[in-house]
Amino acid sequence: MTVKVYIPTPFRKLTGNRAYVEADGKDVGEVLQDLDRRYPGLRGLIFDERSEIPAHINIYVNNKEISALQGTQTPLQEGDEVAVIPAIAGGESAARPLTPEQVTRYSRHIIMPQVGPSGQRKIMESKVLIVGAGGLGSPVAVYLALAGVGTIGLVDFDVVDLSNLQRQILHQNDDVGKRKVVSAKETLNAYNPDVNVVIHEEPLTSENAMEIIPQYDIIVNGADNFATRYLVNDASYMAGKPLVDGSILLFEGQATTYLPGRGCYRCLFPSPPP
Numbered sequence: 001m002t003v004k005v006y007i008p009t010p011f012r013k014l015t016g017n018r019a020y021v022e023a024d025g026k027d028v029g030e031v032l033q034d035l036d037r038r039y040p041g042l043r044g045l046i047f048d049e050r051s052e053i054p055a056h057i058n059i060y061v062n063n064k065e066i067s068a069l070q071g072t073q074t075p076l077q078e079g080d081e082v083a084v085i086p087a088i089a090g091g092e093s094a095a096r097p098l099t100p101e102q103v104t105r106y107s108r109h110i111i112m113p114q115v116g117p118s119g120q121r122k123i124m125e126s127k128v129l130i131v132g133a134g135g136l137g138s139p140v141a142v143y144l145a146l147a148g149v150g151t152i153g154l155v156d157f158d159v160v161d162l163s164n165l166q167r168q169i170l171h172q173n174d175d176v177g178k179r180k181v182v183s184a185k186e187t188l189n190a191y192n193p194d195v196n197v198v199i200h201e202e203p204l205t206s207e208n209a210m211e212i213i214p215q216y217d218i219i220v221n222g223a224d225n226f227a228t229r230y231l232v233n234d235a236s237y238m239a240g241k242p243l244v245d246g247s248i249l250l251f252e253g254q255a256t257t258y259l260p261g262r263g264c265y266r267c268l269f270p271s272p273p274p
Contacts, residue, residue, distance in 0.1 A: 001026050003076050005035060006083035009116050014039045019113040023082075028059060029072035031082055046084060058085040058103050060111060065104060083111045102194065106148050120148065124194070129153040129216035131204055131232050133180040136222030136246050138170040145188040145195045152188060153216055155200040156180045204228055209235035221245045226272040233258070233265035 005023050007015050015021050023038065025031035036043035048054045059066045060083040066074050076082070085103060102124075109115045109123070128149050130137045133156040144152055160168075160175045160183050175183040181199035188197050200212055204223075213219055213235045221232045221243060229245070236243040240260040247254055258264050 001076055001078060003031060003078075003080045003082055005031065006081065006085075006111055006113070008084060008086055009118055010086060011042060011045050011084065014041045014045075025076065027070075027072065027076055028061065028066055028074045028082060031076065032059075032072070045086075056086060058107075059083070060085060060107065063107065063111065065107070085110050086117060102148075105192075105194075109147070124148050124150045126218070127151040127153070127216045128218045128220060129155065129213060130220045130222060131155045131228065132222035132224065133168075133170055133184045134158070134164065134222065134224065135167045136224075136248065137220070138168045138184075140220050140222060140246075141170060141184060141188060142191065145192045145197075148192065148194060150194070151196045151198060151216075153198040153200060153212070154181045154184050155202070155204050155212065156184070157201055157203050204231060206231065210239065213241060214239040216241065219243045230266060230272055237264045237266075 002022050002024050005021050007019055007021060012018060021035070021038070023031045023034040025034050032043070032046060035046075046053060046057055053059065053072070059072075061069060061074055061076065062081055063083075066072065085107065103110065106120045109120050110117055115123075126149050128144055128151070130141050130144075130152065133141065133154050137154070137156070141152060141154065156179075158180050160171045160178050160180055162176050164171060165173065165176075170184040170187045171178075171180065172183075172187075179201060181201050185197040185199055188195055202208065204212065209231055213232075219232060219236045219241050221229060223229055223232065229247075233243060233245070236258070237260070242260060243258045243265070245256050245258065245265055256265075
């Protein structure tokens with residue numbers, strides 16, 4: 001029985017830098033043994049001195065952790081995919097390991113060769129500021145939190161209104177009358193307690209923009225007025241921060257990313273409309 005096996009970045013030096021290899025076996029245990037025969041040294045990375053799989057190594061079969069199946073005796077079929085996921089950094093540098101819960105939570109990211117453990121850790125170490133916790137900021141904040149972005153900053157000074165609920169998915173019926181940043185923090189942490197939600201319960205102004213924006217890696221502008229849009233652009237430009245800018249009107253929307261030194265919102269639209 002031949003299956004495809006995903007090899008994590010730290011182990012690829014033993015497989016000729018290949019992310020995927022093939023191995024034979026009727027169950028997970030036999031596949032791991034065949035891997036060691038084909039690529040000497042892999043066993044020492046997957047098993048401990050007692051020939052057991054340590055807690056920081058997670059084995060998946062078709063995206064399901066084998067501890068929830070039959071362990072190393074989990075049977076395999078032609079075309080199955082096995083993934084070896086270590087809860088350690090994806091590169092050579094030392095880093096705080098992912099916890100078993102985080103490995104499970106972000107497993108769909110980790111098994112992607114474009115992300116892996118190293119990429120997930122970068123996501124968890126990143127800081128994103130979202131200006132506006134309304135119709136644009138809501139879905140952005142939810143998906144960033146679900147992805148595991150470590151710190152999410154929210155700038156908004158409005159309160160939740162009943163008319164907001166048909167589109168602003170950060171807020172629920174019981175949140176009407178509550179400050180949007182407070183409601184947003186509760187929702188995001190309910191989705192993912194890993195996320196550090198920092199609330200800035202104030203309007204963004206020329207006085208505080210350069211205090212808030214430089215604290216973050218990426219700025220997302222979901223404001224609904226041109227004054228704030230230009231202010232966020234100018235502050236992001238001066239702080240050298242990438243700016244993701246979105247807008248929507250009726251059934252039309254647009255999103256643009258401006259990288260430092262490669263253009264800005266004011267470059268496209270030099271002056272606000274009347």
